[in-house]
Amino acid sequence: MFEQLFKSIQEKVTLTQDEMEVCKTFFIPKKLRKKQTLLQEGDICIYNAFVEKGIMRSFFIDEKGNEHIVQFAIEGWWITDLSSFLTNTNSIYTIEALEDCELLLFTTEAREALMEKIPMFERYQRLLLQNAYIANQARINSALTETAEEKYIKLGIAYPGIIKRVPQHMIASYLGLKPETLSRVRKKISNRL
């Protein structure tokens, strides 16, 4: 169950065997069936979830009723509403399973305790935050400057697994494109190959 998690941790920092055993005791394993939610909009996000198996997504509904996908997370990724999780405020996102999922959850209290116990776990958390910040910034820049085609190609290079496993209308929502636009872009690209 902890295979992907320790792979993710060991890619960034080195933990001893003992530290890994301690780590395990702070996580709550959780299975979700497809379409079940981990977080409902309006609730406080009490968990940070690591995906051992499956795909999760976070999304919100705007005032016109349109759904916007904020993030996908496949095996080896974290998903949460970080602002809600860190500041104990109501979330504006819903987090849902797109396939049957196996997750490892931890609470803010578990996170704080683990960082106290294992300094390398604090470094791991810092590196995750850096990556999350950089990804967020890249996403804002992409929305401001890139064409539909550039956005789709970049997504395909960065996360080929997601394009194959997620319905196209969700890819469109994630990229901020109309489904028709995405389908035109896909056709154009496949004609060139």
Next chain:
Amino acid sequence: MFEQLFKSIQEKVTLTQDEMEVCKTFFIPKKLRKKQTLLQEGDICIYNAFVEKGIMRSFFIDEKGNEHIVQFAIEGWWITDLSSFLTNTNSIYTIEALEDCELLLFTTEAREALMEKIPMFERYQRLLLQNAYIANQARINSALTETAEEKYIKLGIAYPGIIKRVPQHMIASYLGLKPETLSRVRKKISNRL
């Protein structure tokens, strides 16, 4: 010169007197005159800057030639292009002094070395990253959901110093409003007071 920096650090973590002395040796003091730049768009952002005195801003120019302000930083704040700083890639931002400024700069190498030497400095960096992430998220949500008036009032509550010290057209640019819209909002608010 290090007064504001140590205030910022001690608000988040506790350093010993010795650790503070070590800290000092890793920072480069730098004065900038009004309108001088710390970073030019297209360059790699090699410094993270702490503002001891003055106001800095970061901004970018879109393809239509419009200027967008990303961040202001007054005394006690950090400013950098974090993505460029952390990943050693070219910046899309320019960082400029809006008043005569006194800064404390550190490089990525100094940051890494300090985190190795002083674990509490790593915690401080982690907490800064958390705040930056949360602020970024709040900014995205605000852009998606709030009216011009709500945005202006929130800015005034969060950073009263900035509204008094920065030209109104820059406040408008930061909030993503046309200058005319901001001026209408200001009039409406002052009529109510």
